[in-house]
Amino acid sequence: MLRTPTDETRLRILAWLKEPGPAADGVTADAVAERFSIPRPVAVTHLRLLEATGMLCAGRSGGRVHYHRDDMRIAEVARMFEKGW
Template sequence: MTGSPSGRMRQTILEWLKDPPAHFPAASRGDLAATGVTARAVAVKLGVPRRTALAHLDLLTRLGLLRTRRIRCRTYYVRDEIRIAEVARMFEKGW
Protein backbone atom coordinates (compact mmCIF):
# COMPACT_ATOMS: atom_id res chain seq x y z
CA MET A 1 0.00 0.00 0.00
CA THR A 2 1.40 3.39 -0.92
CA GLY A 3 0.38 6.97 -0.28
CA SER A 4 0.18 9.23 2.72
CA PRO A 5 -0.49 7.87 6.22
CA SER A 6 -3.92 9.52 6.09
CA GLY A 7 -4.68 7.92 2.73
CA ARG A 8 -3.64 4.52 4.03
CA MET A 9 -5.83 5.02 7.10
CA ARG A 10 -8.85 5.85 4.92
CA GLN A 11 -8.14 2.85 2.71
CA THR A 12 -7.96 0.67 5.81
CA ILE A 13 -11.32 2.01 7.01
CA LEU A 14 -12.88 1.19 3.62
CA GLU A 15 -11.41 -2.34 3.79
CA TRP A 16 -12.77 -2.91 7.30
CA LEU A 17 -16.21 -1.69 6.27
CA LYS A 18 -16.34 -4.30 3.48
CA ASP A 19 -16.95 -6.87 6.21
CA PRO A 20 -17.72 -5.08 9.51
CA PRO A 21 -18.54 -8.23 11.54
CA ALA A 22 -15.02 -9.54 10.83
CA HIS A 23 -13.36 -6.35 12.10
CA PHE A 24 -15.62 -4.87 14.78
CA PRO A 25 -17.26 -6.28 17.90
CA ALA A 26 -20.90 -7.30 17.57
CA ALA A 27 -23.26 -4.41 18.10
CA SER A 28 -26.21 -4.56 20.43
CA ARG A 29 -28.23 -2.96 17.64
CA GLY A 30 -28.63 -5.45 14.82
CA ASP A 31 -26.38 -6.49 11.97
CA LEU A 32 -23.19 -4.43 11.55
CA ALA A 33 -23.18 -4.99 7.79
CA ALA A 34 -26.68 -3.50 7.48
CA THR A 35 -26.59 -0.89 10.25
CA GLY A 36 -23.00 0.26 9.93
CA VAL A 37 -20.24 1.18 12.34
CA THR A 38 -19.87 4.23 14.59
CA ALA A 39 -16.95 6.67 14.58
CA ARG A 40 -16.13 5.51 18.10
CA ALA A 41 -15.75 1.88 16.93
CA VAL A 42 -13.48 3.00 14.07
CA ALA A 43 -11.41 5.17 16.44
CA VAL A 44 -10.91 2.29 18.87
CA LYS A 45 -9.87 -0.05 16.05
CA LEU A 46 -7.44 2.53 14.59
CA GLY A 47 -6.11 3.49 18.02
CA VAL A 48 -6.75 7.19 17.41
CA PRO A 49 -8.98 9.84 19.03
CA ARG A 50 -12.62 9.81 17.93
CA ARG A 51 -12.18 13.23 16.30
CA THR A 52 -9.43 11.86 14.06
CA ALA A 53 -11.58 8.91 12.98
CA LEU A 54 -14.51 11.25 12.44
CA ALA A 55 -12.43 13.49 10.16
CA HIS A 56 -11.56 10.48 7.96
CA LEU A 57 -15.15 9.20 7.97
CA ASP A 58 -16.49 12.66 7.09
CA LEU A 59 -14.12 12.96 4.13
CA LEU A 60 -15.07 9.51 2.85
CA THR A 61 -18.74 10.46 3.24
CA ARG A 62 -18.29 13.76 1.36
CA LEU A 63 -16.57 11.82 -1.45
CA GLY A 64 -19.64 9.57 -1.59
CA LEU A 65 -17.75 6.42 -0.64
CA LEU A 66 -19.67 6.03 2.63
CA ARG A 67 -23.31 6.54 3.53
CA THR A 68 -24.49 7.57 6.97
CA ARG A 69 -27.50 6.53 8.97
CA ARG A 70 -28.65 8.21 12.18
CA ILE A 71 -30.13 6.01 14.88
CA ARG A 72 -31.05 7.97 17.98
CA CYS A 73 -27.99 10.08 18.78
CA ARG A 74 -25.42 8.02 16.86
CA THR A 75 -24.25 8.11 13.26
CA TYR A 76 -23.44 4.81 11.58
CA TYR A 77 -21.23 4.49 8.51
CA VAL A 78 -21.57 1.93 5.69
CA ARG A 79 -19.84 1.63 2.33
CA ASP A 80 -21.63 2.86 -0.79
CA GLU A 81 -20.68 -0.05 -3.04
CA ILE A 82 -22.19 1.53 -6.17
CA ARG A 83 -20.17 4.74 -5.78
CA ILE A 84 -16.99 2.79 -4.94
CA ALA A 85 -17.43 0.73 -8.13
CA GLU A 86 -17.94 3.94 -10.16
CA VAL A 87 -14.74 5.46 -8.77
CA ALA A 88 -12.81 2.23 -9.39
CA ARG A 89 -14.00 2.22 -13.04
CA MET A 90 -12.84 5.84 -13.47
CA PHE A 91 -9.35 4.91 -12.29
CA GLU A 92 -9.27 1.78 -14.47
CA LYS A 93 -10.05 3.95 -17.50
CA GLY A 94 -7.19 6.29 -16.61
CA TRP A 95 -9.59 8.96 -15.37
Protein backbone atom coordinates (compact mmCIF):
# COMPACT_ATOMS: atom_id res chain seq x y z
CA MET A 1 0.00 0.00 0.00
CA LEU A 2 2.79 2.44 0.84
CA ARG A 3 5.23 1.41 -1.83
CA THR A 4 4.86 0.07 -5.33
CA PRO A 5 7.81 -1.21 -7.37
CA THR A 6 7.96 1.94 -9.52
CA ASP A 7 6.72 4.70 -7.23
CA GLU A 8 7.28 5.71 -3.63
CA THR A 9 5.10 8.83 -3.70
CA ARG A 10 3.11 7.90 -0.61
CA LEU A 11 6.29 7.39 1.41
CA ARG A 12 7.62 10.72 0.14
CA ILE A 13 4.36 12.44 1.13
CA LEU A 14 4.61 11.01 4.66
CA ALA A 15 8.24 12.14 4.90
CA TRP A 16 7.36 15.63 3.66
CA LEU A 17 4.62 15.91 6.25
CA LYS A 18 7.28 15.53 8.98
CA GLU A 19 8.88 18.84 7.93
CA PRO A 20 8.03 21.87 10.10
CA GLY A 21 5.80 23.81 7.67
CA PRO A 22 3.70 20.94 6.37
CA ALA A 23 3.60 19.30 9.79
CA ALA A 24 2.15 22.41 11.39
CA ASP A 25 -0.25 23.49 8.67
CA GLY A 26 -1.05 20.23 6.88
CA VAL A 27 -1.12 20.02 3.11
CA THR A 28 -3.76 20.18 0.43
CA ALA A 29 -4.01 18.01 -2.66
CA ASP A 30 -2.89 21.03 -4.70
CA ALA A 31 0.26 21.39 -2.59
CA VAL A 32 1.07 17.68 -2.97
CA ALA A 33 0.50 17.84 -6.72
CA GLU A 34 2.83 20.82 -7.02
CA ARG A 35 5.52 19.45 -4.70
CA PHE A 36 5.73 16.06 -6.43
CA SER A 37 4.91 17.19 -9.99
CA ILE A 38 1.90 14.92 -10.28
CA PRO A 39 -1.63 15.63 -11.51
CA ARG A 40 -4.05 16.78 -8.79
CA PRO A 41 -6.32 13.70 -9.17
CA VAL A 42 -3.29 11.46 -8.55
CA ALA A 43 -2.40 13.51 -5.45
CA VAL A 44 -5.98 13.15 -4.19
CA THR A 45 -5.81 9.38 -4.68
CA HIS A 46 -2.55 9.12 -2.71
CA LEU A 47 -3.91 11.28 0.11
CA ARG A 48 -7.17 9.36 0.32
CA LEU A 49 -5.35 6.02 0.43
CA LEU A 50 -3.14 7.29 3.24
CA GLU A 51 -6.20 8.59 5.05
CA ALA A 52 -8.01 5.27 4.57
CA THR A 53 -5.10 3.42 6.18
CA GLY A 54 -5.24 5.85 9.10
CA MET A 55 -1.82 7.34 8.43
CA LEU A 56 -3.25 10.75 7.64
CA CYS A 57 -6.02 12.74 9.25
CA ALA A 58 -8.04 15.20 7.22
CA GLY A 59 -9.63 18.41 8.36
CA ARG A 60 -11.20 21.43 6.72
CA SER A 61 -9.67 24.86 6.97
CA GLY A 62 -10.53 27.82 4.80
CA GLY A 63 -12.88 25.69 2.73
CA ARG A 64 -10.11 23.25 1.77
CA VAL A 65 -9.15 19.82 3.04
CA HIS A 66 -5.79 19.75 4.82
CA TYR A 67 -4.03 16.49 5.59
CA HIS A 68 -1.79 15.82 8.62
CA ARG A 69 0.22 12.79 9.66
CA ASP A 70 -1.19 10.53 12.36
CA ASP A 71 2.11 9.64 14.00
CA MET A 72 0.49 7.33 16.56
CA ARG A 73 -1.06 5.22 13.78
CA ILE A 74 2.18 5.24 11.78
CA ALA A 75 4.08 3.98 14.84
CA GLU A 76 1.44 1.30 15.39
CA VAL A 77 1.79 0.06 11.80
CA ALA A 78 5.59 0.11 12.08
CA ARG A 79 5.39 -2.05 15.23
CA MET A 80 3.16 -4.56 13.42
CA PHE A 81 5.71 -4.91 10.63
CA GLU A 82 8.58 -5.23 13.12
CA LYS A 83 6.74 -8.18 14.67
CA GLY A 84 6.60 -9.87 11.27
CA TRP A 85 2.99 -9.13 10.45
